[in-house]
Amino acid sequence: MPHVITQSCCSDGSCVYACPVNCIHPSPDEPGFATAEMLYIDPVACVDCGACVSACPVGAIAPDTRLEPAQLPFIELNAAFYPKREGKLPPTSKLAPVLEAPVVRRRSKAPLTVAIVGSGPAAMYAADELLTQKGVRVNVFEKLPTPYGLARAGVAPDHQHTKRVTTLFDKIAARRGFSFYLNVEVGSDVTHDELLEHHHAVLYAVGSPTDRRLDVDGIGLPGTATATEVVAWYNGHPDFAGLTVDLNTEQVVIIGNGNVALDVARILTMDPDVLSRTDIADHALQALRSSRVREVVIAARRGPAASAFTLPELIGLTSTGDVVLDAADHERVLADLSTETDPLTRNKLEVLSGLGDASAPITRPRIRFAYQLTPRRVLGTDSAQGIQFEVTGTDDVAQISTGLVLTSIGYRGVPIRGLPFDESAAVVPNDGGRVLDPATGAPLPGSYVAGWIKRGPTGFIGTNKSCATETVHNLVADYNDGLLSEPAHTGSALDRFVRGRQPAVIDAAGWKAIDAAETARGGGVRPRAKFSSVAEMLEAAADVPAPPVHRRLLAGLRR
Known part of the structure; x- marks a missing residue:
């Protein structure tokens, strides 16, 4: 019963060092580790010890017999990373020793x-x-x-x-x-x-x-924002709790197709009742309950083979939501698939090739990938009313009507x-x-x-x-x-x-008080109900009783 990594893992390498048979790769001492979209468990070498499960800080590893239906593609994905060995077990030598912690040679009694x-x-x-x-x-x-x-x-x-x-x-x-x-x-x-x-x-x-900014006419109009700002908004970041996110539009356009774009598209099209069991900010949940959004278009300047999202995120998106392509983009996917040699990119293209047809009636909020679209300008006078693209590499022009344009083209x-x-x-x-x-x-x-x-x-x-x-x-x-x-x-x-x-500085005790208060506000239904203003956080932190005098004196001496 081999174990399987089932998402874009955090890649901190803890599972690699916990594994007694060196069956998780790429490892931190291998060239591909720094750029790997995820790590992979060799199904032949895995001895089912469960050490990786305990070591993983984000709960991304499970036995292959205990996966949810949406996670089943990861069985083949993990196996495909490893070459065929005709039944022979790989070497099971341990990794090179973990990098030793730096030894501090103190120069005085002070730390x-x-x-x-x-x-x-x-x-x-x-x-x-x-x-x-x-x-x-x-x-x-x-x-x-x-x-x-x-x-x-x-x-x-x-x-x-x-x-x-x-x-x-x-x-x-x-x-x-x-x-x-x-x-x-x-x-x-x-x-x-x-x-x-x-x-x-x-x-x-x-x-x-901060975000990299898109330099086209109309960016900055009401109805334009960055995907990162929207992420902070629905996560309750106090600096963005007051962000205006107008969901009174049937189409939203996100420019850029990295993982953040996929996250935002998924949240904007997800059933609010499902989100109500998460730690989404209350103001965002309320806005999503009254949303008119029927389609989120994820627009990319280049073709499908150059998609910036990771394969695990794509699999997760397509397994939980309605994701489509129009006919022209479906042909682009097939054309790229016919010439692509990189295995990871081919896997992405295989998933994209199986997406639904955008010409089908919209029965629930959905996501549409759109390729070869270079943004030219945001349309509108007082607020965004649409966005005009040129079809990349041609003189053709395409236009999408929308009241909300989000950019997701990187951080800075x-x-x-x-x-x-x-x-x-x-x-x-x-x-x-x-x-x-x-x-x-x-x-x-x-x-x-x-x-x-x-x-x-x-x-x-x-x-x-x-x-x-x-x-x-x-x-x-x-x-x-x-x-x-x-x-x-x-x-x-x-x-x-x-x-x-x-x-108004907050120490560890104050943070624990905020954490406990948010968890209590979740009422056992949600992991937590976040405070989204600094004032609320400070009020919660103030409920911490002052420690006894002797503890404060001891803490001072320890410093």
Whole structure:
């Protein structure tokens, strides 16, 4: 009974290292790991031990006999990754040893102290790697009152399995030496230089928080937005809770066809009663209940073979919703299939070739893939009324009537106050996570990056693990080599300093109170009912009773 990976996994590699027979690939020591859409379990080599199931932080692995009907395609998908062996078992040698945790050689009785800015996956994986060593302190700063970044506010509400990775992050946050400083904005409430006065190093893991913008006439009209903004809206991000998402239109057009576009299309066409059992924001659920949307068109500039979505996401989409192609796009799929040699792309094309016909009557909200459409301009005067395309590579023009145009063409990092920034790549210039001075090319002492702000918006949640590990190894090496200055203040001074700048700072206890309140609001029917305003979060956090005096004194001494 071999086990099967059943979704776009987080790719943090935990299952690979847990497997006793090396049957999960590509592994972190193989070239294809960084760009893999998912990992695959060899059905011949699998010994059914279940170690991978326990190790997977997002619950993506199950025995092949316990799959839901929608998951059955993953049996063949996992098997197809491996070559035919005529019944012979593959080698079962263990992987090369897991990269050892960096050994901290303390220079004094004081601990190595690191500030991490951001609290998403890259930040939490970096904290985890640092805290493998005794005598290390990690202080995580986050501008929102709630942690975990895109794991909380970017994963679609119907993908609760993926959101399970936050359980791992909770365990990391509970470790000795870890502290949260939530609702504190670095660059506003405190500066980079001030953090360096209290820490040996500052590591930024702030992601790529803005979208690449489409530069065509009409973008910016009411009725236009980005898919990322809509994701934040239906996930209850307080900065986007007030976003106007007008669903009083029969067609929505999404420009771009990556996984985020598929997520948004799926949510906009899903049965609200199904979503009512998820952690979708209440305001979004209410809007979806009154939605008039009958079709979401996912428009791509290139052809089907160049589709940006991953195969697991496509399989998940087609197994749960009504997805169609028009006749011309169906012919494009077949034409690409006849010449394509890459196995993964062929698998995508095979799925696309089986989609329904767009000419059929619309009986329920559906999704339509559309190819070879290059956006020319958004139509309308006071608000979006449609979008005009040119058929890519021709002089032909196509037009779609719509009251809502969303763009989903990628993410972009933003400058960090106090650090250099590469405008063209939209990242902080770095070498292995060490921030570089653009004038000299030398590392800036004490300044580091991890995650998307380091490498650009690539990979999955778990890809940040190896990325953060590299940065932490270099940070510790610099500390051991005496390249990091000692903090000017003792650890106990940090708490007083931050609270003096931001009295509404939220610590781990405050986050636990918010978490418990949201879970209680779910009433046992939903995983949680999120607060979508900072005021609500602060009110929930304020319900935490103050710890006894002796505990506060002990906490101060530990710092």
